[in-house]
Amino acid sequence: MKVVTGVVGNDxxxxxxxxxxxSLHARGYEVFNLGVNTYLEExxxxxxxxxxxxxxxxxxxxxxxxxxxxxxxxxxKYKNLDDLIMMIGGNxxxxxxxxxxxxxxxxxxxxxxxxxxxxxxxxxxxxxxxxSDRKANDTNMKDRDIxxxxx
Amino acid sequence: xSLLQEEREIILSNExxxxxxxxxxxxxxxNASKDLFISHHFNRKNKMLVQPRGGFPTYKKQFALNxxxxxxxxxxxxxxxxxxxRLNDYATAKKMLRLSEENDVDMLNGYPxxxxxxRTTRKMITHFNKPVSLRHxxxxxxxxxxxxxxxxxxxxxxxxxxxxxxxxxxxPLDKAFLYWKYVERVCANYSKLNEPINRESFGxxxxxxxxxxxxxxxxxxxxxxxxxxxxKSFSVSFSQTxxxxxxxxxxxxxxxxxxxxxxxINCSDAxxxxxxxxxMGAFPTNKDYAEQLINMSTVIASMVGADKIITKxxxxxxxxxxxxxxxxxxxxxxxxxxxxxxxPNIVDEEEEEMLTLQVKAIMEAVFNDPAxxxxxxVFNSIKNGVIDVPFSPHIINHNNMITIRxxxxxxxxxxxxxxxxxxxxxxYEKAQCDLTKDTTSIVxxxxxxxxxxx
Numbered sequence: 334m335k336v337v338t339g340v341v342g343n344d345x346x347x348x349x350x351x352x353x354x355x356s357l358h359a360r361g362y363e364v365f366n367l368g369v370n371t372y373l374e375e376x377x378x379x380x381x382x383x384x385x386x387x388x389x390x391x392x393x394x395x396x397x398x399x400x401x402x403x404x405x406x407x408x409x410k411y412k413n414l415d416d417l418i419m420m421i422g423g424n425x426x427x428x429x430x431x432x433x434x435x436x437x438x439x440x441x442x443x444x445x446x447x448x449x450x451x452x453x454x455x456x457x458x459x460x461x462x463x464x465s466d467r468k469a470n471d472t473n474m475k476d477r478d479i480x481x482x483x484x
Numbered sequence: 485x486s487l488l489q490e491e492r493e494i495i496l497s498n499e500x501x502x503x504x505x506x507x508x509x510x511x512x513x514x515n516a517s518k519d520l521f522i523s524h525h526f527n528r529k530n531k532m533l534v535q536p537r538g539g540f541p542t543y544k545k546q547f548a549l550n551x552x553x554x555x556x557x558x559x560x561x562x563x564x565x566x567x568x569x570r571l572n573d574y575a576t577a578k579k580m581l582r583l584s585e586e587n588d589v590d591m592l593n594g595y596p597x598x599x600x601x602x603r604t605t606r607k608m609i610t611h612f613n614k615p616v617s618l619r620h621x622x623x624x625x626x627x628x629x630x631x632x633x634x635x636x637x638x639x640x641x642x643x644x645x646x647x648x649x650x651x652x653x654x655x656p657l658d659k660a661f662l663y664w665k666y667v668e669r670v671c672a673n674y675s676k677l678n679e680p681i682n683r684e685s686f687g688x689x690x691x692x693x694x695x696x697x698x699x700x701x702x703x704x705x706x707x708x709x710x711x712x713x714x715x716k717s718f719s720v721s722f723s724q725t726x727x728x729x730x731x732x733x734x735x736x737x738x739x740x741x742x743x744x745x746x747x748x749i750n751c752s753d754a755x756x757x758x759x760x761x762x763x764m765g766a767f768p769t770n771k772d773y774a775e776q777l778i779n780m781s782t783v784i785a786s787m788v789g790a791d792k793i794i795t796k797x798x799x800x801x802x803x804x805x806x807x808x809x810x811x812x813x814x815x816x817x818x819x820x821x822x823x824x825x826x827x828p829n830i831v832d833e834e835e836e837e838m839l840t841l842q843v844k845a846i847m848e849a850v851f852n853d854p855a856x857x858x859x860x861x862v863f864n865s866i867k868n869g870v871i872d873v874p875f876s877p878h879i880i881n882h883n884n885m886i887t888i889r890x891x892x893x894x895x896x897x898x899x900x901x902x903x904x905x906x907x908x909x910x911x912y913e914k915a916q917c918d919l920t921k922d923t924t925s926i927v928x929x930x931x932x933x934x935x936x937x938x
Contacts, residue, residue, distance in 0.1 A: 347875055352930060
């Protein structure tokens with residue numbers, strides 16, 4: 334599976350970004366790491382260019398909140414991104430807030446998986462669960478389709 | 485008109501700049517008090533010099549900070565520059581300075597030197613009559629350095645590699661080399677008038693698991709780039725690694741090799757100094773623990789035999805420190821230095837040999853690059869990964885080197901990437917670590933190793 338990742342906005346905190354890349358590799362993903370200081374357009378361009386299955390955005394200084402408000406609008410300008418798995422993680426607010434408040438907000442911004450101050454491997458496990466759930470769902474749907482068409 | 489003078493005029497044609505009177509500046513430098521020159525204090529070598537970090541937007545607050553430092557018995561005053569000036573955005577710096585002055589709230593994370601101008605700043609510097617060190621992080625520092633020297637700031641930190649690779653994603657590295665070449669020449673020219681202007685490289689780099697060999701190579705190369713332009717006083721530096729033994733070994737090797745390579749280019753007349761940075765990684769949020777850490781750094785700096793120590797504060801984990809906290813560290817550090825007597829002499833020959841071999845192999849690979857000038861050789865070496873800085877955000881950096889800590893907390897190279905670490909040294913480095921683990925556990929170890937002081 335292909336993953337595009339990077340740190341959104343003018344955030345230059347690079348340490349976790351490198352570790353995400355290493356960990357994704359270790360879990361067998363093909364990684365396209367755009368590094369720090371990456372703008373939303375660059376993320377979506379890279380997804381189109383690489384044909385990525387997952388877009389994993391991270392933020393340390395909390396700028397993500399400002400940028401994320403534009404995600405849906407921007408994504409709608411690109412074609413064929415409906416199946417893209419959108420994930421975001423890190424410190425998702427400037428200052429502090431509860432995960433219970435933040436997660437619904439970001440889901441509303443268009444993210445499937447939201448990790449606020451979650452340990453790296455826990456976050457990557459969530460991604461794996463999400464992917465296998467979706468596969469199971471797709472298979473069920475297909476089975477139903479086949480069933481329906483044979484009936 | 486010389487090319488240097490032409491370049492100078494281009495830099496000065498900028499609406500935010502002082503109207504430079506270079507004849508007057510030259511006269512000022514020629515007659516400036518010897519006390520303003522850190523190179524003069526280094527030569528007298530009475531003790532390790534203590535220098536904090538610090539910069540506030542307004543003249544008033546900077547002046548007050550300096551007063552606190554002087555009361556705390558500081559040896560070298562800092563002048564830390566704000567981030568807008570570092571990116572040559574003088575318009576924003578000007579606006580934020582005015583807001584800071586009018587509202588008594590700091591809207592800048594440092595002193596906007598270009599906007600204050602040299603005439604104003606010089607008053608403060610000559611008033612305190614202490615050497616001042618310019619701390620910034622600017623890839624194009626040409627105007628800043630002209631203003632600094634005209635102000636009476638006779639130590640300039642930075643360099644094309646050490647101020648770019650840790651701080652920037654895509655500022656062109658080749659441009660940084662050329663801009664810094666200008667800085668070196670200006671420093672060299674003013675050095676002829678009085679005591680030499682001291683240049684200092686920024687050894688901590690990303691302060692995140694950078695192996696000693698990479699730090700030393702970059703220190704030596706910035707030193708050579710500076711000396712070849714005529715600079716006569718230079719400080720190499722590094723920050724606390726997390727292992728006392730590794731710090732001591734690094735200090736010994738960098739001193740020997742700095743001398744060796746300066747001689748190779750016939751610059752043995754230049755004075756080379758060693759600067760030690762107190763822990764530059766993630767700090768404990770507990771302020772009492774932070775003080776313990778700072779104290780330990782001071783002890784190690786003494787073991788390393790540093791000529792200057794740059795201090796942190798107990799408020800490191802929580803943002804820009806208050807002047808009180810900042811001055812407190814200076815006083816504490818001076819106290820520790822005063823009572824540290826009868827230090828043992830520790831030599832680890834095997835570690836020194838391994839490190840020396842690594843540094844020499846990388847230096848040789850840089851010199852063997854076919855480019856015609858040293859800066860191009862260095863540029864190419866970074867571009868092709870012969871020099872690779874762990875955790876640099878810059879796009880030119882390869883990021884193929886992986887380092888972890890061994891059981892004694894020494895930083896070890898477990899993946900060398902394109903860096904020509906000799907096979908024997910590579911085997912030695914890896915032999916110190918447990919490499920049976922899978923990548924997930926190694927990543928967890930790295931996370932732990934980065935935060936060891938927290």
